[in-house]
Amino acid sequence: MTEHSWKELAAPYALGALDRVERAEFERHLETCAECRADVQSFHEVAGQLGQSVTPTAPPRELRERVLREARQVRPLPVRRFVVLPWAAAAAVVLAILGGLGYWRATNEASTLRSSLATAEAERDSTRQVLAAVLDSTVATADLAATGKAPSMRLYWNRGRNIVVVATFDLPPAAAGRTYQLWAIRKGRAPVSIGVFNSSPTGRAVLTLHMPPGVQPEASAVTEEPAYGSPQPTQQPFLVGTW
Amino acid sequence: MAAGDERALGELYDRHGSTVYALARAIVGERADTEEVVADTFGQAWRTAGQFDPARGSVTAWLTTITRTRALDLVRARGRRARVLERAAQESDAGFAAPLATGDAPDRDVERQEARQLVAHSLADLPEAQRRVIELAYFGGLTHSEIAAELNEPLGTVKTRLRAGMEKLRDALASRASRVAEP
Numbered sequence: 001m002t003e004h005s006w007k008e009l010a011a012p013y014a015l016g017a018l019d020r021v022e023r024a025e026f027e028r029h030l031e032t033c034a035e036c037r038a039d040v041q042s043f044h045e046v047a048g049q050l051g052q053s054v055t056p057t058a059p060p061r062e063l064r065e066r067v068l069r070e071a072r073q074v075r076p077l078p079v080r081r082f083v084v085l086p087w088a089a090a091a092a093v094v095l096a097i098l099g100g101l102g103y104w105r106a107t108n109e110a111s112t113l114r115s116s117l118a119t120a121e122a123e124r125d126s127t128r129q130v131l132a133a134v135l136d137s138t139v140a141t142a143d144l145a146a147t148g149k150a151p152s153m154r155l156y157w158n159r160g161r162n163i164v165v166v167a168t169f170d171l172p173p174a175a176a177g178r179t180y181q182l183w184a185i186r187k188g189r190a191p192v193s194i195g196v197f198n199s200s201p202t203g204r205a206v207l208t209l210h211m212p213p214g215v216q217p218e219a220s221a222v223t224e225e226p227a228y229g230s231p232q233p234t235q236q237p238f239l240v241g242t243w
Numbered sequence: 244m245a246a247g248d249e250r251a252l253g254e255l256y257d258r259h260g261s262t263v264y265a266l267a268r269a270i271v272g273e274r275a276d277t278e279e280v281v282a283d284t285f286g287q288a289w290r291t292a293g294q295f296d297p298a299r300g301s302v303t304a305w306l307t308t309i310t311r312t313r314a315l316d317l318v319r320a321r322g323r324r325a326r327v328l329e330r331a332a333q334e335s336d337a338g339f340a341a342p343l344a345t346g347d348a349p350d351r352d353v354e355r356q357e358a359r360q361l362v363a364h365s366l367a368d369l370p371e372a373q374r375r376v377i378e379l380a381y382f383g384g385l386t387h388s389e390i391a392a393e394l395n396e397p398l399g400t401v402k403t404r405l406r407a408g409m410e411k412l413r414d415a416l417a418s419r420a421s422r423v424a425e426p
Contacts, residue, residue: 008402011409012387017380046412048300050381051307053363054269056261063278064256070282071252071289192320196291212320227294228308231315231384
């Protein structure tokens with residue numbers, strides 16, 4: 001490919017409009033081409049703003065309650081930068097995002113205790129949800145393995161509740177700014193994301209995700225993706241298994 | 244969960260819910276699916292808040308990126324086409340569809356409203372052919388080859404339009420942003 005034709009790929013790359021093979025080839029080219037890297041970065045910034053071009057629309061009132069209720073059922077991923085109290089740490093980041101530094105002065109003893117209690121309660125709720133999903137006669141399982149020995153993963157899919165319980169073993173946390181993404185693989189169709197996750201420094205992760213409605217995967221796979229996940233896998237999966 | 248934690252998520256929702264909702268709606272179209280995407284987006288934002296890095300972009304960019312990904316996932320999972328493609332099909336006889344992004348909806352956050360209008364106007368100012376390919380990629384989730392097939396145009400033409408359109412957007416956003424920054 002000539003230099004000129006590489007240059008043509010920077011815009012579609014930043015918009016996620018390359019197919020998997022083109023994407024992989026272009027990423028190899030990016031490693032050696034500072035000019036294309038600069039193009040990609042500036043186009044990425046543009047693409048990041050396109051979503052806010054739509055005219056804001058007030059959501060239905062009842063949606064707010066649903067968002068808060070569903071968020072309450074999941075435990076934020078452990079934040080590696082703050083090893084203690086993952087839930088409280090995630091909340092701290094959200095608060096910092098909001099610029100509400102004034103009201104996150106939760107360093108006194110009482111609030112630390114409240115946070116510990118909240119974390120314990122969240123862990124208990126999460127454990128209950130995991131147990132309820134797994135201890136069900138209709139649950140389907142899939143074992144995902146890498147070609148070598150470690151890491152591995154076991155999935156429990158409770159079809160009735162549409163919940164997928166993920167348990168990983170010997171999986172080191174994803175690199176900085178990256179995340180793991182679990183995919184539903186179906187014959188002759190594009191992979192569908194089940195969700196993103198990360199593992200703890202001990203290589204373990206136990207969490208619940210939701211199977212997208214109507215998806216009946218034949219297999220599942222895990223890739224490492226840029227933070228927040230990708231619309232489609234950008235690399236070969238390193239863990240695969242069939243349902 | 245401690246009251247403060249839930250308040251943080253509530254505030255995030257109150258600030259960005261209408262943008263997330265509008266973007267989800269622009270991609271999936273149907274109301275129940277839109278709500279599904281919004282709930283999913285804030286769920287993922289909540290779970291992965293610790294990975295948010297302010298140095299890499301704004302909260303809006305972070306949330307809209309998640310929204311777009313989840314919305315396109317849902318469209319694909321349903322075996323359907325994104326709304327922008329349905330619109331394109333319906334309006335193909337009448338030439339290009341009107342821009343997806345227009346309008347000056349009021350926003351209490353003046354700075355954010357300006358940023359939004361800047362992007363919306365820059366997109367609307369593009370030549371139609373360039374705007375179309377960018378919308379099909381961003382809101383439709385199509386690859387450039389799929390866009391070429393959709394529009395019945397050579398792939399080379401689509402690539403050129405994508406690049407030219409993105410360059411114009413980049414320049415428009417940079418020049419207007421610097422004008423705003425001047426005293």
